Amino acid sequence: MVHKDLEFRGIRLEHLGMYFEELGAKQITESFPYVFEAEGWKGEILEEKEIAFTQSFKVNAIKIRFYASSEKLLNETIKHYRYKTTRIGG
DSSP states (O other): EEEEEEEEEOOOOOHHHHHHHHHTTTOOOOOSEEEEEEEEEEEEEEEEEEEEESSOOEEEEEEEEEEESHHHHHHHHHHHHHHOOOOOEE
16 A cells, blocks of 8 residues: 655644545544545544644644555545645635
C-alpha cells in the first residue's frame, strides 16, 4: 500500500471525519488514531494540536494519513478529500 500524510488547519476534527464517510469510508475506531476504511483505501486522523500565530490568533492543525492500494487511487482519493476541505474566503 502507498501512503501520504497531509495537515489541515482550521477545520474541525468532526468535519474531517465526516468527509471520509462522505467518500464511502466507515469509521473503525473511536479515538486517536481515528481510522476510516473503504474499498481500496483508508484514512487515519492521527493527531490534533493547536498552533498559535499570535497570542490571540490560534488554529487547530490535524495530521491525516491516507493509504491506498495504488498511487492512482491514492491521488484520486486525496483529490476528492481536498475538494471537501476547500474553503473560500470573502
